[in-house]
Amino acid sequence: MLNNKWLKILVGIMFGSLPLICSADETQRSTFEKIQERGKMAVCADPYSYPYSIKNITPPGFDVEIMGELAKLGGFELEMHWSDTGTRGGMSRALRNSMLKGRCHLFAGVGDNGEDDVLMGQMKFTKAYMAVGYVMVTQNEARDLTIKQIIDGEIPIGVQMSTPMDAWLHDRGIKRALQADNARVMRDMVRGETNVAIVFSHAPSQAKRVHPEATFELSENYSAAALYDAVEEDYVGDGLGQQLWDLKFVVRKQDKTLLDFINKGIETLTENGTIARLVEKYDVPYFPPLED
Numbered sequence: 343m344l345n346n347k348w349l350k351i352l353v354g355i356m357f358g359s360l361p362l363i364c365s366a367d368e369t370q371r372s373t374f375e376k377i378q379e380r381g382k383m384a385v386c387a388d389p390y391s392y393p394y395s396i397k398n399i400t401p402p403g404f405d406v407e408i409m410g411e412l413a414k415l416g417g418f419e420l421e422m423h424w425s426d427t428g429t430r431g432g433m434s435r436a437l438r439n440s441m442l443k444g445r446c447h448l449f450a451g452v453g454d455n456g457e458d459d460v461l462m463g464q465m466k467f468t469k470a471y472m473a474v475g476y477v478m479v480t481q482n483e484a485r486d487l488t489i490k491q492i493i494d495g496e497i498p499i500g501v502q503m504s505t506p507m508d509a510w511l512h513d514r515g516i517k518r519a520l521q522a523d524n525a526r527v528m529r530d531m532v533r534g535e536t537n538v539a540i541v542f543s544h545a546p547s548q549a550k551r552v553h554p555e556a557t558f559e560l561s562e563n564y565s566a567a568a569l570y571d572a573v574e575e576d577y578v579g580d581g582l583g584q585q586l587w588d589l590k591f592v593v594r595k596q597d598k599t600l601l602d603f604i605n606k607g608i609e610t611l612t613e614n615g616t617i618a619r620l621v622e623k624y625d626v627p628y629f630p631p632l633e634d
Contacts, residue, residue, distance in 0.1 A: 373447055374599040382421045383413045386446035388436070389424035393547045393624035394451045397424050404620045405450040408471060409591075411616055412448075412607040425449070433460055441465055441594060448604065449592040461592065468591040469605045470631030471617055475586035476507055477543045477627060478564035479528075481557050484537040488563045490572035492538050500527040500539030507540055507585075514573050525549070532556045540564075547625045560627065588632050 377383050387405055389397035394405040401407065406422065413420045425440040427433045433452065440446050442464060452460065453474070454467055461467070478489060484497055492499065498519040501508050511518050519536045521527045528549035530536045539545075539558075550556055566585040570577040593601050611617045618628040 372599050373594070373597040374603060377416070377418060377447060377600070381418055383409075383416070383418040383448065384421040384423060384446040385409045385413075385448045385450060386423045386425045386436075386440040387450040388427045390426065390428060391451065392551060393544055393626055401623070404624050404626070407620045407623075408611065408617055409448065409450055411611055411620070412604060415607045415610060416603060434462065437462070437465065437592065441592060447593065447597065447600060452590055452592050454588045454590050461595075464595055465592050466595050466601060468593060468601060469608045470588035470590050470633050471608045471612065472589050472621060473586040473629035473632050474543050474589055475584070475629060476540050476566070477546065478538065478540050478561040479531060479546050479558045480538050480561045481531060481559065482534070482537045485559065486563070487538075488572070489561075489568050493572050497538055498536055500530055500536040500541070502527055502541070511540075516573075528558075531558050543627050543629070550625060584632065586629055586632055 371379075385406075387395035387403070387409075389395070391403065391405075392399070393403055395403035406420075410420045423440060423446045425436040425445075427436040429435065431438075437449060437452075437460065441449050442462075452467070454470065480487065480492075484492060487495070487497075493516055496517050498517045499511060500519045500521065501511060502524050503520040503522060508518065508520065519527075519530060519539075521530060524541045524545040525548065527536075527539050527541055528545050531539055532549060532553045532555075546558065546560060549558075567577045569585075591604060593604065608617075612630075621628040
């Protein structure tokens with residue numbers, strides 16, 4: 343004989359007062375609704391990627407600060423989680439171990455190279471919030487030179503090997519000073535072994551943080567168009583010609599309401615200058631997103 347507890351459950355199922363099977367909309371709240379209820383937005387970033395993001399350091403990096411401003415737009419607190427993109431498996435592994443395991447709602451600082459492989463069919467890019475790309479740094483006798491004067495004077499240009507910029511300079515017979523990564527390129531600048539380098543836009547900020555005594559500066563005489571002009575080639579305004587790539591956040595594919603919230607927030611923070619201000623706070627040049 344059924345006891346009272348199970349009798350009540352059986353009657354409830356039969357008469358619909360305790361539905362056993364519900365639609366997805368009835369049983370599942372959206373991620374954005376859960377964020378609103380908790381008052382916290384969980385975000386992931388690389389813990390060792392200054393000036394983008396860095397763990398247990400103040401200031402924490404412009405990606406972290408931008409996500410904080412996005413959270414404020416919704417009246418949320420920011421809840422940080424860390425996922426190292428520098429281990430074997432790189433960004434894909436970091437996304438699998440964070441986003442796809444439900445540890446965070448948003449992942450920061452993901453470059454969009456035009457291919458969606460990194461998203462693994464389960465995530466989506468937000469709108470771009472900025473672009474990153476190549477800059478030229480100079481010092482000593484090269485400080486006020488144009489890129490054409492540097493090339494014509496056969497002054498070695500520090501560059502990371504096996505990169506698009508390395509290939510571009512090599513194919514045109516331009517003298518290079520190769521290193522394994524941007525950090526070593528900038529180390530050569532600090533040591534005075536080179537006086538010119540073309541590096542990714544975050545590299546000078548990283549170097550100045552480690553070597554505040556460094557005297558190199560971002561060149562105001564450099565642009566992608568000036569580089570093409572220096573070798574008397576027509577400027578190609580896409581691909582490596584732009585020397586810029588969009589940076590975006592990533593959300594899970596099903597989180598459409600959250601995606602809309604983040605995209606609108608990016609528009610707001612772009613229009614009011616907040617993103618540019620936070621990026622430049624770290625001595626990184628702000629490049630507007632390439633996409634419309």
